[in-house]
Amino acid sequence: MTGPRYRFAPSPTGFFHVGGARTALWNWALARREGGTFVLRIEDTDEARNRPEWTQGIIDALAWIGIHADDPHFEGPYFQSHYAEQHVAAAQRLHAAGAAYYCDMTAADIEARNKADGTQGYQGWSRDRGLGPGEGRVLRFRVPEGSTVVHDQVRGEVTFDNATIEDFVLLRGNGSPMFLLANVVDDLSMGITHVVRAEEHLPNTPKQQMIWQALGHQPPTWAHVPVLVNEQRKKLSKRRDKVALEMYRDEGYLAAAMVNYLMTLGWTPKGGSEIADWANMEADFRLSDVNLSPAFFDLKKLAAFNGEYIRAMSPGAFLDAARPWLTATDAPYPVDRFDETVFLAMAPHIQPRCVTLADAPGLVDFLFQPEVAIDSEAWAKATGTADAVAVFRAASSAYEGLTEWNADALKAALEAAGEAHGLKLGKAQAPVRVAVTGRTVGPPLFESLECLGRDETLRRMRAAGALLA
Numbered sequence: 001m002t003g004p005r006y007r008f009a010p011s012p013t014g015f016f017h018v019g020g021a022r023t024a025l026w027n028w029a030l031a032r033r034e035g036g037t038f039v040l041r042i043e044d045t046d047e048a049r050n051r052p053e054w055t056q057g058i059i060d061a062l063a064w065i066g067i068h069a070d071d072p073h074f075e076g077p078y079f080q081s082h083y084a085e086q087h088v089a090a091a092q093r094l095h096a097a098g099a100a101y102y103c104d105m106t107a108a109d110i111e112a113r114n115k116a117d118g119t120q121g122y123q124g125w126s127r128d129r130g131l132g133p134g135e136g137r138v139l140r141f142r143v144p145e146g147s148t149v150v151h152d153q154v155r156g157e158v159t160f161d162n163a164t165i166e167d168f169v170l171l172r173g174n175g176s177p178m179f180l181l182a183n184v185v186d187d188l189s190m191g192i193t194h195v196v197r198a199e200e201h202l203p204n205t206p207k208q209q210m211i212w213q214a215l216g217h218q219p220p221t222w223a224h225v226p227v228l229v230n231e232q233r234k235k236l237s238k239r240r241d242k243v244a245l246e247m248y249r250d251e252g253y254l255a256a257a258m259v260n261y262l263m264t265l266g267w268t269p270k271g272g273s274e275i276a277d278w279a280n281m282e283a284d285f286r287l288s289d290v291n292l293s294p295a296f297f298d299l300k301k302l303a304a305f306n307g308e309y310i311r312a313m314s315p316g317a318f319l320d321a322a323r324p325w326l327t328a329t330d331a332p333y334p335v336d337r338f339d340e341t342v343f344l345a346m347a348p349h350i351q352p353r354c355v356t357l358a359d360a361p362g363l364v365d366f367l368f369q370p371e372v373a374i375d376s377e378a379w380a381k382a383t384g385t386a387d388a389v390a391v392f393r394a395a396s397s398a399y400e401g402l403t404e405w406n407a408d409a410l411k412a413a414l415e416a417a418g419e420a421h422g423l424k425l426g427k428a429q430a431p432v433r434v435a436v437t438g439r440t441v442g443p444p445l446f447e448s449l450e451c452l453g454r455d456e457t458l459r460r461m462r463a464a465g466a467l468l469a
């Protein structure tokens, strides 16, 4: 595929962070719209912190949010650890060209020298010593004088005074490449044209741009996207906040809602509505429209998005999405009693009450429990007056004789029973609801009774009626 080449370059050192997911989605939208490529590169060079399961976690999480390895725009995954030789070879070219030099000073040497000179940081002391490679010698980049201007698609022109950038290390004393170098060499060899990544990498960018130029190449187009912050406006952190995308998936957030929400963290779809489908977001997303300020990762708003997506689903799609929760062994009813047909009839009445898919079983449990456990306090309260008892009895006998078992008929019969005793529908419903569902709150009552069916509803009402005697 020709066209621009974007990339996403996560380090597999933990759960997949929601901020990483947003960066990936923005890259994905751009690569697809522009007819380009999205390269996935796993930056697995930190051996102490990498684990293979984190790599699989990244690939699975990307697939969950719609970034599929079988899409023609997708390329990879590549693994940074496979290219160590190239990284070292590039460092040697920089050395040969005079853009880098070896230095044998240890951290302690540098500290002593700083103390003696009243300086801070590494002051280029080995620049002209002509050292060759050797055990314990690091290779440092010779930062030129002047300034470095980074053209950033989100932030505009950012100028760095080179005097504030010390001669940074490219190869460690054991010869292994540093992240800054490996990242550039991979971007270069993978033909990356656009680097869209987290803001925390902006301080690396002037150094990386110098490496690109010293290797004889034009740097890519840069874009540094704003950080995500929590309610206290602190940067989202693994320790403090729920940042793992996998957790949201496992808690019953819908991929489409998550994708929509993540896309809008720092960007608003055209037309002002934040609820937008992928095709529109892919068509509209522009880095130049990204907001510079930190984006608030608002759990309440995410929940609202999810609820909205759940409401918009067809009952069948909702069933498919919620099935893992509805048929889990810890569902609040015996799983073998779960009935898809009954659930599908009830679905439209519970969808408005679900924030996540995990809410579904608790809203339909009474349909599949062999017996409901009546909350005795609720029952006592619902039947606390003579009128309430009378209405319940009248409704029970009206229901026994109903010719049509549907929500309208059930409602009309209860309304009539209530009126006869001066009880509004809300009050009249209470004992019926407790008798049939065990609780005082739940999905719309008459639809619930219709779905539960005549026999079971009447059986439960009779059993509850016996409690009154």
Ligand code: GLU
Binding pocket: 008, 009, 010, 011, 043, 183, 196, 197, 198, 201
């Ligand atoms: N591996 C780096 C990280 O996960 C990303 C570097 C980059 O995007 O250039 O933070």
